[in-house]
Amino acid sequence: MTAGAGEAHETAILTIDLDALAANYHRLRELAGTAECAAVVKADAYGIGMAQAAPVLWRAGCRTFFVATLTEAKALRALLPDAVIYVFSGLLPGTAEIYRAHDLRPVLNSLEEIKEWAEYGRSVGAKLPCAVHIDSGMNRLGLSADEVDAVSATRDLWPALTLSLVMSHLACADDPDHPKSGTQRKAFDRLRALLPQAIASLANSAGILLGADYAYDMVRPGIALYGGHPRRQGPNPFRPVVHLAGRILQVRNVAAGETVGYGATRSFKRPARIATVASGYADGVLRALSAGDDADGLVVSIAGHAAPVIGRVSMDLITIDVTAVPEEHSRRGAFVELIGPNVTAQEFAARAGTIDYEVLTSLGRRALRRYIGG
Numbered sequence: 001m002t003a004g005a006g007e008a009h010e011t012a013i014l015t016i017d018l019d020a021l022a023a024n025y026h027r028l029r030e031l032a033g034t035a036e037c038a039a040v041v042k043a044d045a046y047g048i049g050m051a052q053a054a055p056v057l058w059r060a061g062c063r064t065f066f067v068a069t070l071t072e073a074k075a076l077r078a079l080l081p082d083a084v085i086y087v088f089s090g091l092l093p094g095t096a097e098i099y100r101a102h103d104l105r106p107v108l109n110s111l112e113e114i115k116e117w118a119e120y121g122r123s124v125g126a127k128l129p130c131a132v133h134i135d136s137g138m139n140r141l142g143l144s145a146d147e148v149d150a151v152s153a154t155r156d157l158w159p160a161l162t163l164s165l166v167m168s169h170l171a172c173a174d175d176p177d178h179p180k181s182g183t184q185r186k187a188f189d190r191l192r193a194l195l196p197q198a199i200a201s202l203a204n205s206a207g208i209l210l211g212a213d214y215a216y217d218m219v220r221p222g223i224a225l226y227g228g229h230p231r232r233q234g235p236n237p238f239r240p241v242v243h244l245a246g247r248i249l250q251v252r253n254v255a256a257g258e259t260v261g262y263g264a265t266r267s268f269k270r271p272a273r274i275a276t277v278a279s280g281y282a283d284g285v286l287r288a289l290s291a292g293d294d295a296d297g298l299v300v301s302i303a304g305h306a307a308p309v310i311g312r313v314s315m316d317l318i319t320i321d322v323t324a325v326p327e328e329h330s331r332r333g334a335f336v337e338l339i340g341p342n343v344t345a346q347e348f349a350a351r352a353g354t355i356d357y358e359v360l361t362s363l364g365r366r367a368l369r370r371y372i373g374g
């Protein structure tokens, strides 16, 4: 990677490949078979930028979108005037009017929310669309089995609203052998039969990979769109979308016995050549990627050569061991791949003891953002 025109002063560049995003959407649509493939664009499209991602997904054929909050939904409505937009967080007291004003659909999580939505619909004389979330075993959001029973017995609720979607969420879909997915699917089938007929949706990205039994009428992928690895094992069927590169600011030689960085946590057993790279935890290089004397950290890539982080990750900088990297590639100004084809977001996450979801949503706002394709 090299700096483009006007980028000579940039210390870190975050490249977001919108063609890869579109390709991942098409791949998911294939995997979804006859089910509609929606897109989850919460948390600023998992950190890559909803303003850029949403129009690309729309042009790729996506018509239904999910966000977490009403604020995200309003921003998305401004981008996509004709999309169907659902909001996972549901109906906070007194927000029904905002939903209607922006043509948004709440994912209702309790009997109380359903009643409030129905009452609001009656008050404005409209059968407003909404989703109902059934909790099939995750115990996080949605109606419990008891509540579904109560709702199904409350006959006068349904004529006051339009149930456009019934959904649930899988807890363990990233593990294809986990018995919980099957249990949840059975609970979903039993409980949704108690509600009026509506489009059904169960699968997130990992759920889509569980096969046709999990696709129902609509799938809701998030992480796979952005190049994450839903299963965390085996080859990732999706294309990387995010590339993070930082530049070498300085190269130095250290003698055996010297230490590097805050806390002097790594000492050198032999002489080494080290490079200081302009990226740190403010750029999303998590501090947990530090390497001390008794722990390894992130391994970055320079022109295809592996280079381990040594010492602590600080706010703006990391230090890497470039003893084995040819000098032509490890000189001042050169780019180092922190996330990309050689250092996957998945591997980056694993070395920090987390998951690629958190890596993507933790990307800082300081690096130059460069959108390509789309």
Ligand SMILES: *Cc1c(COP(=O)(O)O)cnc(C)c1O
Pocket (backbone or CB within 6 Å): 040, 042, 088, 168, 169, 203, 204, 205, 206, 220, 221, 222, 223, 224
């Ligand atoms: C975030 C979210 C998704 C998307 O999940 P991925 O694992 O990123 O595909 C789908 N459904 C619900 C309810 C979610 O909260």
